[in-house]
Amino acid sequence: MEKTKEPEVTLELALEHGLTEEEYRKILEILGRKPNYTELGIFSVMWSEHCSYKNSIAVLKTLPRTGKSLLVKAGEENAGLVDIGDGLAVAFKIESHNHPSAIEPFQGAATGVGGILRDIFTMGARPIASLDSLRFGPLTNPRNKYLFDHVVQGIAHYGNCVGVPTVAGEVYFEECYTGNPLVNVMTVGIVEHEYIVSATAKGEGNAVMIVGSATGRDGIHGATFASEELTEESEYRRPSVQVGDPFTEKLLLEASLELAKKGFLVGMQDMGAAGISCSTSEMSARGKSGMIIDLSKVPLREPGMTPYEIMLSESQERMLVVVKKGFEEETKKIFNKWGLNCVEIGKVTNTQPLEIYMNGEKVGEIPAWHLVLGGGAPVYTRKTKYPSYIEEIRAFDIDEIPEPEDYNEVLLKLISSPNIADKSWVFRQYDYSVMTNTALPPGYGAGVLRIKGTRKALAVKTDGNGRYTYLNPYRGGAIAVAEAARNVVCTGARPLAITNCLNFGNPYDEEIYYQFKNAVHGMGDACRVFDTPVTGGNVSFYNESPDGPIYPTVVVGMLGLIKDIFHITTPWFKNEGDFIILIGNIKGELGGSEYLKVIHGLVKGDAPSIDLEFERRIHDAVLEAIRKGIVNSAIDISDGGLAIALAEACIKNPSGPMGASVYLSGDARNDELLFSECQSCIVVTVREDNLLEMEKIASKNMVPSTTIGRVKGDRRLRINTLIDIDTAVLLREYTAAIPSMMKGG
Numbered sequence: 001m002e003k004t005k006e007p008e009v010t011l012e013l014a015l016e017h018g019l020t021e022e023e024y025r026k027i028l029e030i031l032g033r034k035p036n037y038t039e040l041g042i043f044s045v046m047w048s049e050h051c052s053y054k055n056s057i058a059v060l061k062t063l064p065r066t067g068k069s070l071l072v073k074a075g076e077e078n079a080g081l082v083d084i085g086d087g088l089a090v091a092f093k094i095e096s097h098n099h100p101s102a103i104e105p106f107q108g109a110a111t112g113v114g115g116i117l118r119d120i121f122t123m124g125a126r127p128i129a130s131l132d133s134l135r136f137g138p139l140t141n142p143r144n145k146y147l148f149d150h151v152v153q154g155i156a157h158y159g160n161c162v163g164v165p166t167v168a169g170e171v172y173f174e175e176c177y178t179g180n181p182l183v184n185v186m187t188v189g190i191v192e193h194e195y196i197v198s199a200t201a202k203g204e205g206n207a208v209m210i211v212g213s214a215t216g217r218d219g220i221h222g223a224t225f226a227s228e229e230l231t232e233e234s235e236y237r238r239p240s241v242q243v244g245d246p247f248t249e250k251l252l253l254e255a256s257l258e259l260a261k262k263g264f265l266v267g268m269q270d271m272g273a274a275g276i277s278c279s280t281s282e283m284s285a286r287g288k289s290g291m292i293i294d295l296s297k298v299p300l301r302e303p304g305m306t307p308y309e310i311m312l313s314e315s316q317e318r319m320l321v322v323v324k325k326g327f328e329e330e331t332k333k334i335f336n337k338w339g340l341n342c343v344e345i346g347k348v349t350n351t352q353p354l355e356i357y358m359n360g361e362k363v364g365e366i367p368a369w370h371l372v373l374g375g376g377a378p379v380y381t382r383k384t385k386y387p388s389y390i391e392e393i394r395a396f397d398i399d400e401i402p403e404p405e406d407y408n409e410v411l412l413k414l415i416s417s418p419n420i421a422d423k424s425w426v427f428r429q430y431d432y433s434v435m436t437n438t439a440l441p442p443g444y445g446a447g448v449l450r451i452k453g454t455r456k457a458l459a460v461k462t463d464g465n466g467r468y469t470y471l472n473p474y475r476g477g478a479i480a481v482a483e484a485a486r487n488v489v490c491t492g493a494r495p496l497a498i499t500n501c502l503n504f505g506n507p508y509d510e511e512i513y514y515q516f517k518n519a520v521h522g523m524g525d526a527c528r529v530f531d532t533p534v535t536g537g538n539v540s541f542y543n544e545s546p547d548g549p550i551y552p553t554v555v556v557g558m559l560g561l562i563k564d565i566f567h568i569t570t571p572w573f574k575n576e577g578d579f580i581i582l583i584g585n586i587k588g589e590l591g592g593s594e595y596l597k598v599i600h601g602l603v604k605g606d607a608p609s610i611d612l613e614f615e616r617r618i619h620d621a622v623l624e625a626i627r628k629g630i631v632n633s634a635i636d637i638s639d640g641g642l643a644i645a646l647a648e649a650c651i652k653n654p655s656g657p658m659g660a661s662v663y664l665s666g667d668a669r670n671d672e673l674l675f676s677e678c679q680s681c682i683v684v685t686v687r688e689d690n691l692l693e694m695e696k697i698a699s700k701n702m703v704p705s706t707t708i709g710r711v712k713g714d715r716r717l718r719i720n721t722l723i724d725i726d727t728a729v730l731l732r733e734y735t736a737a738i739p740s741m742m743k744g745g
Helices: 011-016 021-031 037-046 098-103 105-121 142-162 232-240 246-260 275-286 307-312 328-337 389-394 407-415 466-471 473-489 510-530 594-600 612-627 641-651 670-675 688-700 727-742
Strands: 080-085 088-096 126-136 166-173 182-192 207-212 265-270 290-294 318-323 341-349 353-358 361-367 438-440 447-450 457-463 494-503 534-540 553-562 579-583 633-636 659-662 682-686 705-712 716-719 723-726
Touching: 011 021, 011 037, 021 037, 021 361, 037 275, 037 307, 037 361, 080 494, 080 534, 088 105, 088 457, 088 494, 088 553, 098 105, 098 142, 098 182, 105 126, 105 142, 105 182, 105 246, 105 265, 126 142, 126 246, 126 447, 126 457, 126 553, 142 166, 142 182, 142 246, 142 727, 166 447, 166 457, 182 457, 182 494, 182 553, 207 246, 207 328, 246 265, 246 318, 246 328, 265 275, 275 290, 275 307, 275 318, 275 353, 307 353, 307 361, 318 328, 328 341, 389 466, 407 594, 407 641, 407 670, 407 723, 407 727, 457 473, 466 473, 466 510, 466 553, 473 494, 473 510, 473 553, 473 612, 473 633, 494 510, 510 534, 510 553, 510 612, 579 612, 579 688, 594 670, 612 682, 612 688, 633 641, 641 659, 641 670, 641 682, 641 716, 641 727, 682 688, 688 705, 716 727, 723 727
Parallel strands: 088 534, 126 166, 290 353, 494 534, 659 716
Antiparallel strands: 080 088, 088 182, 126 182, 207 318, 207 341, 265 318, 290 341, 353 361, 438 447, 447 457, 457 553, 494 553, 579 682, 579 705, 633 682, 659 705, 716 723
């Protein structure tokens, strides 16, 4: 191979690229020689944590990854694919863009949206909705306020311009996210079975084409940047943050979906992390083939780019497509019609290597299989150690804290705390009704989307509580799945499958790897009980700042199916006189609760207990009642406990606040009855003549059903003699909290 004018590769240079000495030795063994600079760069990004999952794949393989409705196994394609009948499938996936958003929040968030959209439409699916799961430090910190403001702007800008609604999500604020916010974005799409596209390169002589935007120097080593801790020097890594163009993305979306319906398309993949390196190697490995590509044919927007830069660039709005030999011109016509680049840069071969040329010179040759996840990339199982902090924070006695004297005041403080308060400041920046599929908009738990041409609807939700996972990693993982499932059940949907985004600190820290391994275990156990297989997702390690790691944050994206739109159920109280019924049990569990944090300034105790089989029966009972048409509203107990659930059910009626009169009994303390974040609890309302039927359904499913009160028209929430408050006041405090904090931001 001819020498190129590039730095001499040494072990020191490999270490600077984020590779270990062991990995560098493995590269020498694979190639049978020393890599050149371009090859070293390719290995460094493809073997980064972000692309290779080298520290997580062994654990992830323990998750349930198959199911009767899944059309592809987890990890086989760019996104999960679930059959929903009538010849339709749902493609969905969640990804993180945490590090870029910490440095350049607007573009970091915007390009996160763009990347996940491409993962969906490269499968031939039209994106119909996005969701975002966000974590920031407290809004009392000006930097956190800036990050929050600009991340939301970035999500809104990209989604609104492309014309895909953001219909659900979640936002949390905790001190540990101050230096390292989390930006997790999920997209859902619909595709007819016959037009599903695979990210595969096969067929000797078939054309390899790059489509979309030109390639620049932005985002080079972005995958490596996402695989290291944030430090004070990270501010100077702005070149690793890509710049998005949503209008080009919209054109690329339409052109790709047009191409997906052509019989000559072989495969298509987004150029996400690691750019051309990733798409060429992964498509080749998936098709058990190779490629010869010529980088001198790649459309560039900057002069003098080297092979290293072209292969590693993460410029946005680009994809790689493989079409049958002889159909190159037909492919170009489609993309040219939409004003996009479409250039043949190579051919598929029946051998394994990825051969790279530029200006007639071979600048790289690597066996594609050795670059990819599930192939020859490194796989590690890290050591674990039971976290030393856990015993101390669990040694918490509720009797150490006094009960409040004024529960009205406590309720007002909780409902206006940023983790619970109304998030319309966020979602009003999104065009959440574009495409006219949105049946239940943001702010009401799960988002619900009609599927045009059918009587079906999808319910989608992201959920996760980092505080729980910090206190008890196993329970935190299980509860993330249960909470997401419970939210879609409350809309009338049967949970089908999940995607996940696992946000943790440094995997080389044994305590953090313990958190990760046990959280995945909990998530997997919950998925097996609920029959919601894991379709794929994302692992984001190295979420640490100079102040320390984030809470271990499991975010679950749940997909549910409503077979008849008549069964769509909303969370707000509707009819005066309806009976309020608690399905489940209130237990005295305040560990990790919003009450304990906001009122007493404590993050202590254990995460709430959960019986997964019992949770499944709760789902079954509520869904049966909804499908029999006897449930007028359904809302689950989560952050803030039963009192917050009742308050939200009173104030979220679009026609104005309702009231409720509730009586609770039990052996627990009053604050435990009101604010425990007990799992497996759903509050439903029914007419008086349906009360007996609801009790029969609960009994049949072996779950408790307790009538705790009635809906009132007087706009007051009364709970025992503890709470008596005007729901209009609750609504005012609920809606004003975040806007008042963001004033002048």
